[in-house]
Amino acid sequence: MTQKIIELKNVSKSFGNDKVLHNINLDISNGEFLTLLGPSGCGKTTILRLIAGFENPSDGEIFLNGEKINAIPANKRNVCTVFQNYALFPHMNVFDNVAFGLRIKNLNAEEIKTKVDAVLKMVKLENFAQRKPHQLSGGQQQRVAIARAVVNDPLVLVLDEPLSALDYKLRKDMQIELKELQRRLGITFIFVTHDQEEALSMSDRIVILNNGNIEQIGSPQQIYEMPQSLFVAQFIGEANVLTGHIEEVQDDFIKVQIAQSCYQFHYTHSKLQKNDKVNVILRPEDLQIYLDNAEKTHCLSGKITNIVYKGATVDLRVALENDNVVTISEFFDDSRHQKFVVNQTIQIGWADGVEVILHDT
Ligand SMILES: Nc1ncnc2c1ncn2[C@@H]1O[C@H](COP(=O)(O)OP(=O)(O)OP(=O)(O)O)[C@@H](O)[C@H]1O
Ligand SMILES: [Mg+2]
Incomplete structure (x- = not known):
């Protein structure tokens, strides 16, 4: 059986009197590419923030690799986040952006260089180490953001609409690159997108959310061919x-x-x-x-x-x-x-x- 890396058990979240997640139950397997998909405001980012540790659940339990992590702060979770706007440090070059997390962990300079060089190579930015973010294209900045997360060897990477700022062609290229990278690294990706085609083409499984509830969880093919509700049928395709x-x-x-x-x-x-x-x-x-009446049945x-x-x-x-x-x-x-x-x-x-x-x- 595949190992569960993340488990959400009866997780609810309220902001004040506003309940935005209702009793979410979700198991995510190690190495899986899981996508959260649903209309604006349905709770996708909130689920990512709960997993990453930026929010606490109002109710329920979250497990990482079998360990309950409700009380564990974000920086101790071994979950890394790639934000939509990349959130790179503008005054640092690419190398320093990627090295940042390792320096906080007090790794020595040699170890840092080895690791940073390896991930920059992986995202094909080895020749851009000295550039500042403003000297990079959107797709290159995006890859720096991924390298910066991956260099910490996270168990889980959460990505909140990481491709939405890119133009169509670059977005298609990055979809393929990101999927290949995920396969090579074997890291669990929890991915949020608004783009249903992106969800269908990249994911092992898709979670369809509606108003803080899970409507359906399934493979892209199950979701498209066997939607369990009219909502899912109309949302996908x-x-x-x-x-x-x-x-x-x-x-x-x-x-x-x-x-x-x-x-x-x-x-x-x-x-x-x-x-x-x-x-x-x-x-x-x-x-x-x-066209021809004879054809019709x-x-x-x-x-x-x-x-x-x-x-x-x-x-x-x-x-x-x-x-x-x-x-x-x-x-x-x-x-x-x-x-x-x-x-x-x-x-x-x-x-x-x-x-x-x-x-x-
Ligand atoms: N810090 C907060 N305080 C109060 N309400 C919040 C807070 N964060 C999120 N919400 C509310 O929770 C609901 C879910 O928000 P969330 O950001 O998870 O949606 P989303 O699915 O990511 O939407 P989008 O596709 O627009 O990014 C929304 O109604 C939002 O207004
Ligand atoms: Mg969001």
């Missing part, structure tokens, strides 16, 4: 939600009455029964437009309201007859997509094999 009631349940399909018509969907995990009200959730890539009729070219894919917004608006994402094909125009009436459907997501309402 785009969700087309069709509301109706169940007409028939079989082992591998379900029939749902939506507005005036009955539709069949592939579905294998049903605990639902006839007449239950349900939300049927279809991802944009699960839907397709039928089960389809909805609607009008195209918007066509968005995205390079490899194209997103089509379609207003259905029952007033729902859905988004359909298809691989872009010039000859096919030339035929679509705004206000055109079309039929949309879903492939037989596509398993829908179903939640009772």
Whole structure:
């Protein structure tokens, strides 16, 4: 079994009368890349601050490597933090920024040099040791911030939106670098981001938070393909939600009455029964437009309201007859997509094999 490095047991946090975390239970494995994701104000930073020791829980217990750490101050925890704004010392060069924590620990100069040189090499900044932060790009400053944390050999690194200040291209590069660095170091990363694509692509597991509660914990694939609530389905990726009631349940399909018509969907995990009200959730890539009526098996009729070219894919917004608006994402094909125009009436459907997501309402 993998070793638990961090455990939160029934952790709650209030500021004055305002309870911002409710009974959080979370186990984090050693070496894991765990991401906290959720809307602004849901409590992500507060969880990081509790783990790092900058806040105390109002209730509950926090364990690091099996030891209860509620009463242990931040500087004795072996947890390091990388802040969003990097918080580098502007008057110190890169080497001194990274060496700072080791000097506080009274390591000798030779040891400090060996360690700092090694981490600067790891983050590919060995030729920048003498530069001041203002002489570095955003991505380089970001790597100094990581080097400064990693040099202390922390058990856990907490990173609060460390990439959010970077432009798109640099951000993509840093995502890959950061993930590789984490793999090489084997350090547990607890990462906060607002960017769901970043969360999906970097994490071993994602924790979805809503209003100080955990909505779901799972691998990126579990979160995307099997969201346990409508909130999660709509927060991660785009969700087309069709509301109706169940007409028939079989082992591998379900029939749902939506507005005036009955539709069949592939579905294998049903605990639902006839007449239950349900939300049927279809991802944009699960839907397709039928040009030729002969193709259609089960389809909805609607009008195209918007066509968005995205390079490899194209997103089509379609207003259905029952007033729902859905988004359909298809691989872009010039000859096919030339035929679509705004206000055109079309039929949309879903492939037989596509398993829908179903939640009772
Ligand atoms: N020191 C504090 N005093 C009072 N309230 C606080 C304090 N710190 C955080 N809060 C409140 O706790 C809630 C959670 O805040 P937190 O910073 O953890 O959110 P977040 O998920 O990190 O949001 P964001 O995505 O905007 O960074 C918010 O309602 C916030 O106003
Ligand atoms: Mg925050």
